Amino acid sequence: MNDLSGLVAEAAPGGTLRVSINVGNAVLARRDGDSAAGVSVDLGREFARRLGVAADLLVFATAAESVDAVRSQKADLGFFAIDPKRSDGIEFSAPYVLIEGAYVVRDGSPLKVNEEVDRAGHRVVVAKGSAYDLFLSRELKQAEIVRVASSQAVVQEFVASGAEVAAGVKQQLEADLARQPGLRLLPGRFMVIQQAMGVPAGRPAVAEALRRFVEEMKAGGFVAQALARHGIQGAGVAPPAA
Known part of the structure; x- marks a missing residue:
């Protein structure tokens, strides 16, 4: 300037x-x-x-x-x-x-890669109005999106509801996983x-x-x-x- x-x-x-x-x-x-x-x-x-x-x-x-x-x-x-x-x-x-959007699943989930998330019967928990909510609302054709109030509430709701996938900013998810055993990140990213x-x-x-x-x-x-x-x-x- x-x-x-x-x-x-x-x-x-x-x-x-x-x-x-x-x-x-x-x-x-x-x-x-x-x-x-x-x-x-x-x-x-x-x-x-x-x-x-x-x-x-x-x-x-x-x-x-x-x-x-x-x-x-x-x-x-x-x-x-x-x-x-x-x-x-x-x-x-x-x-x-630039940051990454990533998925979290349970350790026992059959899901191994990001491409397997968009399937009928899968519920994906996201923060309402977030960048990844907007992106996944366009990209996911079969999975159901479940929206919660904030990104900090995503993993909590994912665990409590029994949903199949949680989505969010990778760093936030990594912090949540450090406090919540039994979960894992799917490799890579679904968006930049x-x-x-x-x-x-x-x-x-x-x-x-x-x-x-x-x-x-x-x-x-x-x-x-x-x-x-x-x-x-x-x-x-x-x-x-x-």
């Missing part, structure tokens, strides 16, 4: 940059007392600093709530997985981080989740500044350093935008 004159009124019409933070994805952010900490928090605060305004963190438990806050302009900036269903009302940057930054539609100057900002944060090492600082493993910095 070189010339920011005129951007502040468009980016932060209330005088502070209201940053929507989703703590439902542990790769991006986690609760830290009454606030939050993580890669997305660091990026949001840095963008606000470059604008010369304070960052006001609005912390949400789910991606769907975070998306709605930006789309309704109750927040000025957010962090989301890119998905066609989210493009209405939001302008996205290119991705800054492209995590990007976004602003409400109708703010073209800010959207362009945000795109340049994300490319600079990737190229300069800010994103990689933030991932390391917060102990995030298994997520990679996204390549430069085409």
Whole structure:
């Protein structure tokens, strides 16, 4: 961001940059007392600093709530997985981080590979409105999708309900498996989740500044350093935008 004159009124019409933070994805952010900490928090605060305004963190438990806050302009900036269903009302940057969506089954499950999940009679538990919910809603043709309130509730509901499969962000599932014996990840991934930054539609100057900002944060090492600082493993910095 070189010339920011005129951007502040468009980016932060209330005088502070209201940053929507989703703590439902542990790769991006986690609760830290009454606030939050993580890669997305660091990026949001840095963008606000470059604008010369304070960052006001609005912390949400789910991606769907975070998306709605930006789309309704109750927040000025957010962090989301890119998905066609989210493009209405939001302008996205290119991705800054790539993470994996994975499946969990019981140790005794006959399922061995991801391709076996989409079968009649299989129930797949997902977090409502998450990137992988949106993706699997398009991709799964025979399996039934069971939606729960948040990504942290997926494995709990999977175990309690007797469903055949749980789906989620790989890092969240790995943390759940460490607490819940008798489960295993299917090898590989069923999708790559492209995590990007976004602003409400109708703010073209800010959207362009945000795109340049994300490319600079990737190229300069800010994103990689933030991932390391917060102990995030298994997520990679996204390549430069085409």
